[in-house]
Amino acid sequence: MRHIISVLVENEFGVLSRVAGLFSGRGFNIESLCVAETLDPTISSMTIVTSGNDTIIEQILKQLNKLINVIKVTDFREMDYVSREMVLVKVNAEEKKREEVLRMVEIFRGKIIDVSPKTYTLLITGDEDKIKAFLELLKPIGIKELVRTGPVAIARGEKVIKIKEKQSKGGEDG
Amino acid sequence: MKKTGSQIFVECLKMEGVDTIFCYPGGATLNITDVLSQSPEIKQIVVRHEQGAVHASDGYARATGKVGVCLVTSGPGATNTVTGIATAYMDSIPIVVFTCQVTTMLIGNDAFQEADIVGITRPCTKHNYLVKDVKDLARIIKEAFYLARSGRPGPILVDIPKDVSAQVCDFKYPEKVFIRSYQPTYVGHAGQIKRAVKLILSSKRPILYTGGGIISSGASQELIKLAEKLSLPVTNTLMGLGGFPGNHKQFLGMLGMHGTYAANMAITNSDAIIAIGARFDDRATGNTDAFAPHAQIIHVDIDPTSISKSIKVHIPIVGDSKNVIKKMLEFIDDEKDSIKDYKEGIKDWLEQIEKWKKQYPLTYSKGDRLKPQYVIERIYALTKGDAIISTEVGQNQMWTAQFYKFLKPRTILTSGGLGTMGYGFPAAIGAQVAFPDRLVIDIAGDGSIQMNIQELATAVQFNLPVKVVILNNGFLGMVRQWQELFYGKRYTWTHMNFAPDFVKLAQAYNAVGYRIEKEEEVDKILKEAFANKRPTFIDVPVDPEEGVYPMVPAGAALRDMLLV
Numbered sequence: 197m198r199h200i201i202s203v204l205v206e207n208e209f210g211v212l213s214r215v216a217g218l219f220s221g222r223g224f225n226i227e228s229l230c231v232a233e234t235l236d237p238t239i240s241s242m243t244i245v246t247s248g249n250d251t252i253i254e255q256i257l258k259q260l261n262k263l264i265n266v267i268k269v270t271d272f273r274e275m276d277y278v279s280r281e282m283v284l285v286k287v288n289a290e291e292k293k294r295e296e297v298l299r300m301v302e303i304f305r306g307k308i309i310d311v312s313p314k315t316y317t318l319l320i321t322g323d324e325d326k327i328k329a330f331l332e333l334l335k336p337i338g339i340k341e342l343v344r345t346g347p348v349a350i351a352r353g354e355k356v357i358k359i360k361e362k363q364s365k366g367g368e369d370g
Numbered sequence: 371m372k373k374t375g376s377q378i379f380v381e382c383l384k385m386e387g388v389d390t391i392f393c394y395p396g397g398a399t400l401n402i403t404d405v406l407s408q409s410p411e412i413k414q415i416v417v418r419h420e421q422g423a424v425h426a427s428d429g430y431a432r433a434t435g436k437v438g439v440c441l442v443t444s445g446p447g448a449t450n451t452v453t454g455i456a457t458a459y460m461d462s463i464p465i466v467v468f469t470c471q472v473t474t475m476l477i478g479n480d481a482f483q484e485a486d487i488v489g490i491t492r493p494c495t496k497h498n499y500l501v502k503d504v505k506d507l508a509r510i511i512k513e514a515f516y517l518a519r520s521g522r523p524g525p526i527l528v529d530i531p532k533d534v535s536a537q538v539c540d541f542k543y544p545e546k547v548f549i550r551s552y553q554p555t556y557v558g559h560a561g562q563i564k565r566a567v568k569l570i571l572s573s574k575r576p577i578l579y580t581g582g583g584i585i586s587s588g589a590s591q592e593l594i595k596l597a598e599k600l601s602l603p604v605t606n607t608l609m610g611l612g613g614f615p616g617n618h619k620q621f622l623g624m625l626g627m628h629g630t631y632a633a634n635m636a637i638t639n640s641d642a643i644i645a646i647g648a649r650f651d652d653r654a655t656g657n658t659d660a661f662a663p664h665a666q667i668i669h670v671d672i673d674p675t676s677i678s679k680s681i682k683v684h685i686p687i688v689g690d691s692k693n694v695i696k697k698m699l700e701f702i703d704d705e706k707d708s709i710k711d712y713k714e715g716i717k718d719w720l721e722q723i724e725k726w727k728k729q730y731p732l733t734y735s736k737g738d739r740l741k742p743q744y745v746i747e748r749i750y751a752l753t754k755g756d757a758i759i760s761t762e763v764g765q766n767q768m769w770t771a772q773f774y775k776f777l778k779p780r781t782i783l784t785s786g787g788l789g790t791m792g793y794g795f796p797a798a799i800g801a802q803v804a805f806p807d808r809l810v811i812d813i814a815g816d817g818s819i820q821m822n823i824q825e826l827a828t829a830v831q832f833n834l835p836v837k838v839v840i841l842n843n844g845f846l847g848m849v850r851q852w853q854e855l856f857y858g859k860r861y862t863w864t865h866m867n868f869a870p871d872f873v874k875l876a877q878a879y880n881a882v883g884y885r886i887e888k889e890e891e892v893d894k895i896l897k898e899a900f901a902n903k904r905p906t907f908i909d910v911p912v913d914p915e916e917g918v919y920p921m922v923p924a925g926a927a928l929r930d931m932l933l934v
């Protein structure tokens with residue numbers, strides 16, 4: 197089963213390799229990984245898409261939590277969420293095809309962000325289904341190159357993923 | 371007050387109460403080494419190989435319960451520590467390994483004796499640090515010691531570049547540690563503990579299965595109380611030995627691949643397993659599909675990742691073993707009424723276990739050649755279980771686990787998780803430094819001892835009267851045993867066609883060497899060796915093809931033991 201997991205980590209060097217190393221070292225799979233600073237510059241947020249049965253996902257969540265620099269781990273399966281991914285696609289756009297591409301970009305509310313005599317570079321954002329559908333339609337036209345950010349996700353409604361009061365007080369030497 | 375990085379380093383060690391470090395110098399350690407030369411209150415044991423330094427600090431930590439410390443140079447000094455660190459990591463042993471690093475400016479330049487030791491040890495440390503600024507040094511050292519000993523203990527590595535050890539800054543040792551992302555759970559969930567107690571009291575075939583967590587949380591007394599109060603049979607893992615007295619009538623011996631018949635049968639047939647501070651490692655469980663098919667499982671562990679990792683657990687309790695057992699005892703006192711019925715209900719079970727114990731006790735047959743098991747039985751008899759015993763890895767280790775009765779915690783030092791040959795001797799040295807007046811014995815194989823034999827020089831130099839009993843079978847015995855059983859007795863690579871004369875070797879190091887040739891000499895020579903105050907090798911040529919039994923073949927179910 198596919199899971200989107202949010203991981204709040206200390207914004208320090210080396211943290212990304214700890215997380216990536218955990219996945220490779222234990223044979224967990226990473227479909228995509230997206231990292232950037234949060235509102236609080238001392239904290240980065242990672243959105244990881246992974247898959248596995250319940251036992252594996254449970255281990256992934258626990259093992260992530262065990263890393264010393266990881267502040268909070270959230271599995272979006274446990275809540276309502278929205279997710280979006282951004283894709284840049286370079287497609288063949290010669291003569292007759294230009295029209296068709298333009299029409300599709302419009303329908304999917306994308307953008308053309310770069311143009312050459314033979315190609316268009318398109319930008320599209322959306323959830324998994326929309327992007328899948330869009331790319332399927334583009335295939336016959338000829339995709340020359342494709343880059344994707346991997347999804348980012350956020351809880352629906354007023355719910356906010358933040359660190360607990362207790363957590364921000366920190367551990368004390370016992 | 372202004373201090374250099376090296377002075378700060380030494381001050382921090384003192385603040386942490388460090389009385390001993392195991393070390394080896396190099397260009398990058400020189401600033402620190404020089405300051406340490408004026409700090410006689412910290413004992414500095416200079417080893418002969420950095421792996422030895424790490425194992426020694428690990429042995430020190432296991433024997434004392436304190437954090438072990440070592441310090442080595444950059445590059446090859448640092449990479450030589452990796453096996454030691456991985457050994458401590460697998461067994462959750464609190465040590466802090468300080469490696470020195472090339473100067474900050476040179477990091478990443480493939481400088482002379484540069485190694486990315488933080489990168490290399492990331493997967494085998496609990497956490498590690500590169501100190502980039504002398505201002506962070508005191509905080510990082512404080513955190514390192516805190517992390518090493520708290521929660522599920524483990525090794526922490528701190529990499530200190532040479533310029534950082536020379537830079538100057540204001541020094542103040544932080545009073546508190548502030549790690550917002552790290553909060554081990556010590557107190558178990560009361561509701562879960564109550565459920566666990568109810569489950570035990572309604573069971574008919576309960577058993578306690580305990581591991582190294584009992585030792586690291588100091589829960590031995592509580593465990594004995596729990597077991598006695600509820601007449602629970604107890605088995606433990608290799609790491610758990612000593613956590614419950616090996617001569618207690620409720621003790622079944624170790625479980626698993628080379629566990630006792632009674633322990634493996636009891637686990638397989640039980641209806642309630644109370645697992646405390648053990649992690650259902652594959653050497654303990656055998657084939658997980660056939661592991662305890664009828665049992666409800668309660669699992670107490672401080673590390674949530676250990677719970678339901680390999681075996682599905684019914685009542686998980688995250689917490690410190692000692693705390694949780696104490697709470698269990700309280701709840702049991704509230705259940706006085708049901709205890710009578712419970713005790714009535716488990717009678718048949720306890721009888722059955724006694725039958726298993728009698729049916730196939732641990733045993734071996736005597737022959738023309740001296741038997742290694744006999745030697746270990748005699749070591750136990752002569753030391754009355756009061757020595758600190760380390761082991762190497764292989765048959766020597768398993769026979770020790772089977773035939774030496776560990777009566778108290780922190781009396782066995784053995785590489786359980788990683789199975790590191792060459793661990794036992796330096797670990798014994800570490801324990802001997804901590805307890806100069808106790809008898810410390812490494813029970814070794816002729817293969818393993820040669821992996822860190824150079825530390826004999828350390829033992830002699832620092833007057834550490836460690837005893838090494840070499841069960842010399844002329845083989846890499848444990849691997850030979852697998853070849854005997856599963857590879858048509860083709861003893862490829864495992865026959866040691868050449869070995870040094872260990873008696874002469876000891877003498878060449880100015881240590882003492884003995885050889886035991888016959889059963890009649892065993893007591894006499896062991897006594898003499900244990901009484902002398904010098905590092906001593908005792909070479910004991912034993913039956914070359916003796917095996918360790920019972921044995922559960924790898925991947926088989928615990929009930930399918932080879933008994934002879």
Ligand SMILES: Cc1ncc(C[n+]2csc(CCOP(=O)(O)OP(=O)(O)O)c2C)c(N)n1
Pocket residue numbers: 762763764765766767789790791792814815816817818819841843845846847848849
């Ligand atoms: C560093 C290391 N290398 C290889 C092994 C694999 N191994 C496990 S037991 C063993 C044989 C040990 O031989 P010896 O020390 O003579 O002990 P014995 O089994 O004969 O008692 C070997 C090679 C290991 N555990 N550790």
